[in-house]
Amino acid sequence: MLILGLNAFHGDASACLLKDGRLVAAAEEERFVRVKHRAGFPAEAIAWCLQAAGAEIKDLDIVAVNSDPKARTGARIGYTLRHRPTPGYLLERLRHRWRRLDLRGYFKDCLEPLPAATRIHPVEHHRAHLASAFYCSPYSQAAVLSIDGFGDFCSAAWGTGSQTDIHIQGEVLFPHSLGIFYQAMTQYLGFTAYGDEYKIMGLAPYGRAACIQEMEQLVCSLDTGGYQLNLDYFRHHREKINFQWQQGSPRFETLYSPELEQLLGPAREPGGTLDTRHKDLAHSVQHCYESVLFQLLEDLQSTTGMKELALAGGCAMNSVANGKVYKKTRFKQLYVQPAAGDAGGALGAALCAQRDLGRGFSREPMVHAAWGPEFDDAYIQVMLGHNESGLARQSVDLQHYASDQALCEAVAAALAAGNVVGWFQGRMEWGPRALGQRSILADPRRHNMQELLNIKIKRRESFRPFAPSILRECVDDWFETDDDVPFMMKVFRIKPQCREQIPAVSHVDGSGRLQTVSPELNGRYYQLIRSFADRTGVPMVLNTSFNENEPIVCRPEEALECFLRTGMDALVMGRFVLQRTPD
Numbered sequence: 001m002l003i004l005g006l007n008a009f010h011g012d013a014s015a016c017l018l019k020d021g022r023l024v025a026a027a028e029e030e031r032f033v034r035v036k037h038r039a040g041f042p043a044e045a046i047a048w049c050l051q052a053a054g055a056e057i058k059d060l061d062i063v064a065v066n067s068d069p070k071a072r073t074g075a076r077i078g079y080t081l082r083h084r085p086t087p088g089y090l091l092e093r094l095r096h097r098w099r100r101l102d103l104r105g106y107f108k109d110c111l112e113p114l115p116a117a118t119r120i121h122p123v124e125h126h127r128a129h130l131a132s133a134f135y136c137s138p139y140s141q142a143a144v145l146s147i148d149g150f151g152d153f154c155s156a157a158w159g160t161g162s163q164t165d166i167h168i169q170g171e172v173l174f175p176h177s178l179g180i181f182y183q184a185m186t187q188y189l190g191f192t193a194y195g196d197e198y199k200i201m202g203l204a205p206y207g208r209a210a211c212i213q214e215m216e217q218l219v220c221s222l223d224t225g226g227y228q229l230n231l232d233y234f235r236h237h238r239e240k241i242n243f244q245w246q247q248g249s250p251r252f253e254t255l256y257s258p259e260l261e262q263l264l265g266p267a268r269e270p271g272g273t274l275d276t277r278h279k280d281l282a283h284s285v286q287h288c289y290e291s292v293l294f295q296l297l298e299d300l301q302s303t304t305g306m307k308e309l310a311l312a313g314g315c316a317m318n319s320v321a322n323g324k325v326y327k328k329t330r331f332k333q334l335y336v337q338p339a340a341g342d343a344g345g346a347l348g349a350a351l352c353a354q355r356d357l358g359r360g361f362s363r364e365p366m367v368h369a370a371w372g373p374e375f376d377d378a379y380i381q382v383m384l385g386h387n388e389s390g391l392a393r394q395s396v397d398l399q400h401y402a403s404d405q406a407l408c409e410a411v412a413a414a415l416a417a418g419n420v421v422g423w424f425q426g427r428m429e430w431g432p433r434a435l436g437q438r439s440i441l442a443d444p445r446r447h448n449m450q451e452l453l454n455i456k457i458k459r460r461e462s463f464r465p466f467a468p469s470i471l472r473e474c475v476d477d478w479f480e481t482d483d484d485v486p487f488m489m490k491v492f493r494i495k496p497q498c499r500e501q502i503p504a505v506s507h508v509d510g511s512g513r514l515q516t517v518s519p520e521l522n523g524r525y526y527q528l529i530r531s532f533a534d535r536t537g538v539p540m541v542l543n544t545s546f547n548e549n550e551p552i553v554c555r556p557e558e559a560l561e562c563f564l565r566t567g568m569d570a571l572v573m574g575r576f577v578l579q580r581t582p583d
Contacts, residue, residue: 001360002055003062004046005350007342008103010067010151011037011194011250014343015045016371016430017053018350021360025052026371026430028343031554037194038551039250042346043110048373057112064121064353065103066128066345071152075173079153085238121356123349125151126313127166131355132348133312134161136366137335143306145297148313148342149179156226158300161310164355164363169303172226175237178292179315181219184234184255185285189278190268194250200282201320202464203274205509207283214263215288221295233260274463290321294328307332312348316340316489317432319513323491326483338369338431338487368521369435369487372428375556377574383556384576391578394564401575404524405531411572412531414579415443415541419569420456422546424559425524429552433488434545435515436469436525438552438559440568442504442542444468449504449542456567457548465513468505470540471529472518478502478540479514488515488543504542515543 003018016026025048030036032044050056107114114120123131129146140163147156155177159169172178182197191199221227231237234257241253261267268278297309309331311322316336325334337344355361377400384391384398391398401407414421423439434440440457442449450466467488476482481492491513499506506512519526533539546553548566553559556573563571563578571578 002053002060003064003350003353004049004060005346005348005353006042006046006063006065007344007346007349008041008065008067008106009039010342011039012341012343013038013040013042013045014339014346015042015049016347016350017049017055018354019053019055021354021362022364023347023366023371025049026339026347027373027428028339028551030551031372031428034551034558035249036551037250039248041106041110046111052373057107058115060114060118062119062121062353062357063103063114064123064349066123066125066151066342066349068122068124068152070122071124072154072173076153079174083238121349121353123352125345126154126157126171127168128345128348128352129312130157130159130161130166130168130310130348131351132337132344133310133316133335133340134166135164135351135355135363136337136347137161137308137310138365139308139310139333139335141306142308142310142335143300143304143331144310145300146313147178147293147296147311147315149177149183150174151342151345155179156296156313158296160304160306164361170225175231175234176226176228178219178227178289179313180234180236180255181229182285182289182315183252184260185218185281187252187254188256188260188264188267189281190270190272192270194252198317199461199464200285201318202461202507203279203282204286204320205283205507205511206463207276207279207281209284209287210280211264211284212287215284217263218260219288219292221292225299226296227292233257233263286320289318290324290328293321294324297325297329297331301330308335309333310335312337312340312344314341319489320491320511322489323481323511326481334490336487336489337366338429338433338435338489340431340489343431367486369429369431369433370427370437371430372437373554374427375574377576380556380573380576383560384578387560390564395581396564397579397581399577399579401577404527404575407572407575407577408524408528408531410577411528411570412535414570415441415532416535418443418446420453420567422559422563422568422571423525423528424546424553424556424571424573428554431487433515434543434552435486435488436517436522436543438546438554439469439543440546442466443536444502444505444540444542445536445538447503453544458544459549463508465507466505466542466544467513467515468502468540469515469517469525469529469543471526471533472516474533474539475514475516479512483516485514485516486518486521488513490514501538502540505540
């Protein structure tokens with residue numbers, strides 16, 4: 001039984017494959033075509049998932065997609081009759097709906113025709129999100145919440161999960177959306193690329209809560225549950241908003257209306273100076289988002305009485321808010337799977353199809369994110385041989401280590417000496433975080449390491465923090481938590497007495513977006529951090545994604561290219577180490 005799950009015709013297009021009910025492969029399209037947040041039909045991701053399972057399109061039993069164009073038809077018609085949006089808006093929505101209905105056509109044009117016997121199984125967008133969170137969680141029962149911009153005319157859905165059942169108890173329909181609020185304010189602050197919301201999270205600690213009253217005019221909680229926007233300040237519900245979902249990086253026109261600039265003043269130009277007002281606005285946006293989210297969660301907890309929460313949707317990527325759930329609500333456990341955004345909807349759709357069709361559905365908690373392509377040392381050796389002359393021209397030494405212990409001790413010594421190291425190991429991560437398979441590593445003890453990384457490689461805004469990867473057993477010694485955070489989806493405060501020891505991963509407010517590393521789930525990465533701890537007394541390394549303003553690298557060839565064109569000091573692929581020699 002082969003079930004292919006898809007997130008298609010949306011940002012972060014992706015595919016996954018269930019074989020006899022078990023996940024065998026999952027990846028985002030961007031990693032193969034090298035376009036960030038690639039939208040459209042994930043042809044390359046589909047092809048790789050099938051290859052990983054030793055299967056072909058003709059073998060597929062079901063194709064599940066995380067969107068149902070027929071969902072909430074009555075609500076859509078009712079909204080149109082009541083509000084009469086512009087003809088351009090209606091035409092664009094109809095075109096988008098038609099594209100989603102023509103899935104067989106995309107297989108025929110981009111890959112090969114689906115067999116007539118292969119069943120197409122649409123799954124409502126938020127149900128797919130909820131399934132991706134709950135069915136992958138370790139909880140037999142939990143409260144569940146999906147919250148994002150929009151999907152299938154809805155921006156949030158919540159309820160309970162119990163064993164193999166998910167019961168939706170409430171939802172927020174178009175045009176109200178907490179995700180749209182955050183995205184519109186991200187645009188207003190001059191960060192206009194799709195997915196730039198994380199920059200607001202990084203900027204927020206530099207500001208003060210000086211604009212709370214203005215933010216409360218934009219969005220508020222409802223006594224009846226959920227939230228609503230003040231639609232005077234937004235355009236998405238009444239005008240045609242040009243956006244790009246087709247075979248490229250997603251693009252959105254401005255979501256806010258001229259009234260927002262009347263309230264807050266002129267919007268910041270992209271690339272313009274960041275002044276105190278912008279920092280205060282970023283702080284206030286995050287504060288307001290958290291206020292609405294935590295009220296929703298408190299209502300959900302009161303209604304369900306549950307202490308466990310499974311969270312998904314684009315807003316579940318707000319790791320700052322996630323790290324405050326235990327303090328701000330009565331939930332005691334929180335699970336966020338590694339691809340919590342729209343990419344993860346592919347997995348939710350596949351799981352729903354398995355469950356809906358009675359094909360031997362059983363839950364299996366997702367405890368690691370290594371579901372992508374893998375390249376062994378034999379492949380890497382051949383690839384390096386093809387590039388031997390180029391490596392010699394750039395004065396790069398190559399060494400192969402016979403054991404993991406020798407490799408990790410050598411790399412730990414390089415990190416402790418201040419080197420920046422590319423770390424390429426095992427199967428590529430599922431989701432947007434580098435978790436020790438496709439990472440760039442550095443010494444967290446160095447005050448200048450953040451600046452050095454931006455000069456050498458990342459070239460990103462100085463206010464954006466870098467993350468620590470820490471040995472699981474040492475979390476309580478360094479952070480104000482003892483939580484498992486294997487997917488880097490929560491931000492916690494570093495203990496005050498520890499912050500000065502690890503300045504490169506301590507944000508301005510004393511927090512860090514940690515990743516916990518255990519020997520059972522990431523053995524070689526764990527061994528490296530253990531070697532670094534033995535040498536320095538610090539059981540963590542700085543971990544950032546292996547890329548340079550591009551998607552995270554997928555193949556060894558891309559890792560080598562990134563190494564050669566940047567100021568990275570060393571590259572580790574499998575047990576091969578490439579080291580630049582001094583001039």
